[in-house]
Amino acid sequence: MEVNMMSASKLSKNIISNVGGVENINSLTHCVTRLRFVLKEKEKVDKDTIDNLDGVTSSLYSGGQYQVIIGQDVADVFEDIISNYELNGTKKGAADTNQGEDKKSILGRLDQLFSILASIFTPLIPAMQGMGFLKIILVLAKFMGASPESTTYQLVNTLSDSFFYFLPFLVAWSAAERFKANKALALMLTGLLLHPGFMELFKANEQVSFLGINVPNINYTGSILPPILTILLLSYVQKLLNKLLPKLFKTVFSSVIALIITMPIAILIIGPIGNWGGAVLVNLFNSLYQFSPLLSGAVIGGLWQVIIIVGMHWLVLTLIQFPNIDSLGVDRVTVAFAPSIMCQIAAGLAVALKVKNKAVRQNALSLTVTSLLSGGVIEPVMYGVNIKYRKPFYFVLVGGAVGGAITGACGAGITAPVMFGIYTLPAFFGKGFTGLMIGTLVGCSMTFLLTYFFGVDKAIEEKQKKELEAYTAEIV
Structure with missing residues (x-):
């Protein structure tokens, strides 16, 4: 059943009420079909009532989140919620009692990891879908006789390929939102990994080093884990600097110090580890296919x-x-x-x-x-x-x-x-x-x-x- 704007308001009100109210919500995101709540106390959710709401297909706990499946109208309900409810109105430092003992278990930690990764990739879904359908349009155009050599075809193809090429930027932006890091610094650090000058260094020199330490030669185009781990580190560095630096120096020096600390760790340790981790997963599936x-x-x-x-x-x-x-x-x-x-x-x-x-x-x-x-x-x-x-x-x-x-x-x-x-x-x-x-x-x-x-x-x-x-x- 479709949810019009008036019923979206009613549905959002009922959902908020039955997940324990605004005060029980740590964060809210959405994907193609689901609202994704990170809650403080699972016990406050009235799942049976939510499952039977007009416009709700079902709900479940997964990936450390309470997910309410709505369907194609999920964006309308999400917009109504964030427009009419102060989701960040709880006291700072309030304990996340939702995880409690679960965080100490392996499954609890996996849930937490899945929740973080899902929250990073969910905002990228519109770009993924747009890029995918551009590729389909190109396939159909070629099938109908369009020339791949035409500049129109190549421009559309370049637009779709830009998603892959600049995927680290998109991931870094979303990760900065998730980890509460400065977005400009996050994009700047990721920009280093994609900068033509960074790549040219390895073509012009047999070995690139930073303060005498060899820098691994890695192509970060399309990478996923390196920017996520780099921005996670940046968020911790910024928090530490905010605690240690006097107010007089924060505005002037915190950004440059954060860059100086994060950059070498990113290119010497995090980047190679993240790239290796992603390669292991890809190679595992590819090897299984080859076998x-x-x-x-x-x-x-x-x-x-x-x-x-x-x-x-x-x-x-x-x-x-x-x-x-x-x-x-x-x-x-x-x-x-x-x-x-x-x-x-x-x-x-x-x-x-x-x-x-x-x-x-x-x-x-x-x-x-x-x-x-x-x-x-x-x-x-x-x-x-x-x-x-x-x-x-x-x-x-x-x-x-x-x-x-x-x-x-x-x-x-x-x-x-x-x-x-x-x-x-x-x-x-x-x-x-x-x-x-x-x-x-x-x-x-x-x-x-x-x-x-x-x-x-x-x-x-x-x-x-x-x-x-x-x-x-x-x-x-």
Whole structure:
């Protein structure tokens, strides 16, 4: 159900009230479909009430965040919240009691890490989507006879490629926002890593050194972890200087001292470590693909929906898919996620056809069609139908693994970082496209049949029936 501006205000009010009020919110961001709250006390959330709000598909705790799935109107609700509520109005230094003992555990620390990374990459999603669709436009233009040699084609191509080239700048800007570092200094430090003069030093000299210490020769174009770690260090250096420097010297000297301290650590230690860490992850997935495209496809296709639930799908794409597309023009590793997207649609359709109650059937069908037409955004049917019935979601994982295995074995690829949907098919044209379609068909058929015959629990159907009846009675 779409959320107009008037109902967006009502929905935001209800959400804020049921997450424990403004005083229980540490921060709020949003992605394509979800509001992402970092809360102080999880116990204050009335999840059942939020899940049944008009305009909310579902909600869950993931990645150290309380995520409220709304759909395509999430931006309207987010804007209403930040326009009408003082989210930073709590006392400075207030304890974050939400994490408490969880932070001491491994899972708690992972949740905290996922929360940080998600908050950095979420603001970059519009640029990712814009770049992806520009690539699709170029594919279609070339297919229709446009010459890649024309200056118009090259200008659009350069615009889309600028995302990859200047990705460290975008990451640094977002990381500075997340870590509360000075944005100008953050971009300046990242600019060093991308400056032509920095790169030319290594061409003109056998060895580049800083105060006698050799500087590793690394190409930081398109890098992710080095700018994140550098800006994290900058934030700590700035906090330390604010404590140590007298007020008289802060304005004049704090910036230059922060640069002098951070720069050598960035190019001598953090940059190489971050670059190595990202390379390890990329090489791990690429090596698995080289060892067995079928096995690689099964792993990625089978686990992709779990990665979405954790909220880390954009991070995985950024670290693995983006570098492959940037350097090779195509990524054949992560493309195995594509069939699993359609498997969610197949599972939702099976539920809609299997359930007996008319209201539950209409709800499932509506969410399934919404996800099909949304361009690869499958959260509505995933959270609104498949996860609620549980078994359909498990069958999505099975179908995704089978479809992903076939996709990987056929050598399919993706030339633009987009989700898989009816609008984005041109990004998947080329070698292995037929195999991708076969994998999608097989995976969807398996998911549909398993869900239809074994995936609909009558007890859950009855529960959903009562929820819908209660909700209908309430709004009438």
